[in-house]
Amino acid sequence: MENHLLEVKGVDVLYGDVQAVWDLSIHVDEGAIVALVGANGAGKTTLLKTISGIIHAKRGEILFSGKSLAKLSPQEVVDKGISHVPEGRRLFSKLTVLENLKLGAYPPRARPLSAKSLERAYDLFPVLKERKNQTAGSLSGGEQQMLAIARALMAQPDLLMLDEPSLGLSPILVRTMFELICTLNNQKVTILLVEQNIHQALKIANQAYVLKTGKIAMSGRGDELLANQEVQKAYIGERWSKR
Amino acid sequence: MLKYLSVGLIAQLLVNGILFGTMYGIAAIGLSLIFGTMRIIFIAQGTMIIFLAYICYWLFTLLGIDPYLSLIIIVPLSLLLGMGIYQALFKEAAALEDKNISLLIAIGLMFLMENLMTVIWTGNPRSILTIYTSLVFRPIGIDLTFTRLVALLMAVLSTAGVVLFLKKTLIGMAVRAASEDMVSAALVGIGPHRVNAVAFAIGIGLAGIAGVSLATIYPFDPFYGFIFVLKALISLALGGIGNVFGALLGGIILGLLESLASFFLSGGWSDAISYAVFLLVLMFKPEGLFVRSIQKA
Numbered sequence: 001m002e003n004h005l006l007e008v009k010g011v012d013v014l015y016g017d018v019q020a021v022w023d024l025s026i027h028v029d030e031g032a033i034v035a036l037v038g039a040n041g042a043g044k045t046t047l048l049k050t051i052s053g054i055i056h057a058k059r060g061e062i063l064f065s066g067k068s069l070a071k072l073s074p075q076e077v078v079d080k081g082i083s084h085v086p087e088g089r090r091l092f093s094k095l096t097v098l099e100n101l102k103l104g105a106y107p108p109r110a111r112p113l114s115a116k117s118l119e120r121a122y123d124l125f126p127v128l129k130e131r132k133n134q135t136a137g138s139l140s141g142g143e144q145q146m147l148a149i150a151r152a153l154m155a156q157p158d159l160l161m162l163d164e165p166s167l168g169l170s171p172i173l174v175r176t177m178f179e180l181i182c183t184l185n186n187q188k189v190t191i192l193l194v195e196q197n198i199h200q201a202l203k204i205a206n207q208a209y210v211l212k213t214g215k216i217a218m219s220g221r222g223d224e225l226l227a228n229q230e231v232q233k234a235y236i237g238e239r240w241s242k243r
Numbered sequence: 244m245l246k247y248l249s250v251g252l253i254a255q256l257l258v259n260g261i262l263f264g265t266m267y268g269i270a271a272i273g274l275s276l277i278f279g280t281m282r283i284i285f286i287a288q289g290t291m292i293i294f295l296a297y298i299c300y301w302l303f304t305l306l307g308i309d310p311y312l313s314l315i316i317i318v319p320l321s322l323l324l325g326m327g328i329y330q331a332l333f334k335e336a337a338a339l340e341d342k343n344i345s346l347l348i349a350i351g352l353m354f355l356m357e358n359l360m361t362v363i364w365t366g367n368p369r370s371i372l373t374i375y376t377s378l379v380f381r382p383i384g385i386d387l388t389f390t391r392l393v394a395l396l397m398a399v400l401s402t403a404g405v406v407l408f409l410k411k412t413l414i415g416m417a418v419r420a421a422s423e424d425m426v427s428a429a430l431v432g433i434g435p436h437r438v439n440a441v442a443f444a445i446g447i448g449l450a451g452i453a454g455v456s457l458a459t460i461y462p463f464d465p466f467y468g469f470i471f472v473l474k475a476l477i478s479l480a481l482g483g484i485g486n487v488f489g490a491l492l493g494g495i496i497l498g499l500l501e502s503l504a505s506f507f508l509s510g511g512w513s514d515a516i517s518y519a520v521f522l523l524v525l526m527f528k529p530e531g532l533f534v535r536s537i538q539k540a
Contacts, residue, residue, distance in 0.1 A: 054426060074429035083430075090427035092420040094485075099416050106417060107432035155432065 004063075005030040005190050006051070006082075006159055011060030013043070013050050013214075020046040022214045023060070028159065028207070033181065033191045035201040035222060037235065038211035044194040045087055046214075048161050051192075052084035053077040064159070079107040083157035087164050087194075089148040093137030097128055100136050100147055104154025113156055121150040124183075142173040149180070153189070160184065161192045166200070178204055198235045202226040210235070251384050256502045262391035263460075264498020265398035268491035269453050270475035271482060272405060273446035275490050278479075279422030280435070280442045281337060283345045287353035289472030291447055294356055295321055295454030296463050297364055303371050303458075310371055310459045311393065317451045325447030328352070329440045337439050353469065360465035368462035376459070394456035401452050402491045405445060409487065418442055422485060477521040483531020492533060 006028040013021035021043040028034045036044045049055050051062055053074040062069045064080055072080070092100050101121055105114035122129040125146045131139060136147055145165055152160060162181070166174040178200050185191050195201035202208055205222030210231060218225060225231050270288055277285040295317055302308040302316065329337075332352060336345040378389035409415040414437070421428040421438040429435065457463055474497060482493025497517060505513035524532065 052430060054429070073434070074426075075432045075434045078430060078432045086427065086430060090424055090430075092423050092427065094423055095416065095419060099420075102413060103416055103420050103428075103431050103433070106413065110432075151431065 003030055004028065005032075005065060006192070007061075007063040008047070008051065009061040009063070011047070011050060011057045011062065013046050013055060014058050015046075015055075020214050021050070021057075024211075024214070024216060025060075026209050026216070026219075028190060028192055030158075030190055031185070031188065032206040033185050033193060033204055033222075035205035035208040036192065036194045036211060037196075037198045037201055037208060038217070039235070040196075041213070042211035043214040044211055045163055047211075048084060048086075048163050048192070048194060051077070051161065052082060075107070078155050078157075079109050081109070081156070081158035082161065083152035083155045083159070084161045085148045085152045085163060085165065087167070089144050091136040091144055091148055091151070094135055096133050096135055097139070097147055098132040100151050101128070101132075101154055104151035105156075107155050110154060110156045114154070117154045117156060121153060124153075124180075125150050141168050142170070142176075145169065145173075145177065146180075149184075153184075157189065159190045159192060161194075163194045164196060165193070166195065166197045174200065198231075199226070202231075254385050256506055257499060258385055258387065259391075260499035260502030261495050262388070262395050262498070263502065264478075264495035265395050265491065266453050266456050266494070267471075267474045267478045267497050268482075268494025269398045269401055269449045269456075270471060271478035271490035271494050272402060272487055273449040273453075274472070274475050274479050275482075275484055275487065276405075276418070276442045277446040279485055280418060280425070280438045281333065281345060282342050283349060284476065285446065286346070286349045286472055287356065287468075288446065288450060288475060289470070290353045290356045290360075290465075290468035291321075291324075291450040292453045292457060292471055293463055293465060293468040294360060295451045296458040297360060297369070297454075299455045299458040300364075300369050300371055303373075310373065310455055314397075314452070314455055317455055318448055321451030321454075322444045322448040325444040325450075326440050328447065329443040333439065333443070334436060337435060357465045357468065364465065366464055366466070368464045370462035371458050373459070388460070390456075390459040394460060397452050397456055398491065401449060402487060405449070406487050408445070414438075414441055474517065477517055480521055480524045480529075481532050483533055486531060486533060489531055489533040493531070496532075 004027040008024060008026045011021055011024045012019065024047065036047065038044055050057050053072050064082060069077055101118055102114065105111055105117055110117065127143055128147055128150055136144065139147060166177050169177060174197060181191055181193065182204055193201055202222040202225050208219065208222045208225050209216050210218040210225065218231065270292060274285055274288050299310050299313050299317060302313040303310055332348050333345055336348055375389050380387040409419055417433045418438045418441055421433055421435065425435060478493035478497050479490055481496050482489030500520060501513045501517060504516045
């Protein structure tokens with residue numbers, strides 16, 4: 001048995017009568033960057049929501065460090081060491097930057113380390129320190145995304161799940177975002193990344209899964225998939241395949 | 244009638260309005276907090292105020308405890324009562340998507356308590372008479388009733404206390420966060436039951452303070468709570484949901500409005516005008532009078 005940090009086995013997820021995820025299995029190794037890519041509605045966000053306990057799987061098993069996450073609520077999952085930065089950031093916009101960060105350390109496992117985590121967050125994102133007394137809603141899009149990630153890191157996660165972190169950012173900020181993901185990964189944070197920006201995501205991913213209508217269409221190392229003709233045609237398009 | 248009008252009289256009306264409005268205000272703050280996390284109008288809030296006014300009445304008539312002194316019993320009692328009501332009645336329903344269930348429980352609770360109070364204390368109005376009930380100061384020709392001044396003081400202090408709690412403590416921040424986005428709050432580790440219980444505790448805690456204020460100023464009966472909660476609701480609409488000082492100010496504006504309307508028109512008109520203002524605010528400024536409409540970027 002390999003050393004999987006997260007293991008999703010044969011998971012089915014339904015919204016009412018509509019099945020969004022079919023018999024899906026993925027695994028995330030400790031220290032890796034794993035990318036989930038695919039078109040809209042492929043089930044990527046649903047899978048993240050299922051892992052973090054916002055919705056529950058109908059069938060299948062999710063193991064984190066070998067222990068089942070089934071039936072846990074989101075607040076319990078985050079205390080196990082999985083932080084989820086949801087799509088659209090979902091900051092507490094009326095609260096200040098500092099208040100958002102402090103609440104990031106709300107889980108019991110993170111609370112005693114709050115002051116230290118805050119220092120780390122300010123080291124990673126000096127701009128957040130400058131803006132600590134501003135409301136989160138007054139930040140620019142890029143700053144909001146930084147705050148969302150910084151807030152998630154305050155929980156001292158072993159696994160960080162990022163849902164479309166580059167969405168709505170300028171090309172320069174997109175590059176910064178991917179550099180940041182690599183930096184975090186170098187600091188021993190395992191990353192599960194959902195991205196529309198498939199080319200960039202595959203470039204940094206150790207392992208990647210291509211999802212299609214709730215099932216895995218392809219999987220492999222990031223660079224393998226990037227070189228794969230089929231993936232290029234279906235998801236990346238002409239622009240990239242010419243390179 | 245206008246020939247009796249004087250600056251002193253107008254000032255008196257304004258002062259009366261402000262002093263009475265603060266009670267609506269603290270009831271409205273309670274409503275606002277509970278609405279924030281539970282997403283329901285806690286319609287039994289006024290009935291809780293009356294119930295706690297009766298407790299104050301009992302402590303006074305049976306045990307001879309001064310109403311203001313009784314706060315040291317009533318405030319902790321009402322905090323616990325709030326938490327207990329949440330645990331016993333709302334915990335299951337709060338997890339449901341359909342908020343109507345919680346609302347119906349609140350309505351049921353209101354009717355149950357109205358009737359229980361009628362059984363225990365009868366439907367006849369009760370009031371507390373102390374040596375300071377009719378104590379009046381006249382600093383500048385305006386009558387300032389002692390009990391109303393204390394009510395104002397208690398309202399301002401408790402509002403400041405609630406604001407400090409929400410701003411400075413981690414659980415207070417969690418309540419504000421959950422009021423904004425419950426799912427996002429859960430993702431950072433904030434459990435809904437904790438924040439709901441805290442919101443209820445503070446909401447009913449404020450009802451305790453309002454109850455003591457009310458009991459020292461006015462006669463009350465079991466059915467006055469419903470009217471009171473409607474007034475609190477109007478205050479909330481004026482002040483904007485989720486704005487603690489706004490709710491207090493909303494209450495004061497309503498108090499002023501009622502005081503002026505009942506003098507210049509009649510008591511009946513005063514209520515009609517309150518409800519008309521309620522509708523007008525909801526139609527034209529639903530975010531409350533004190534919230535600047537911010538264009539979303």
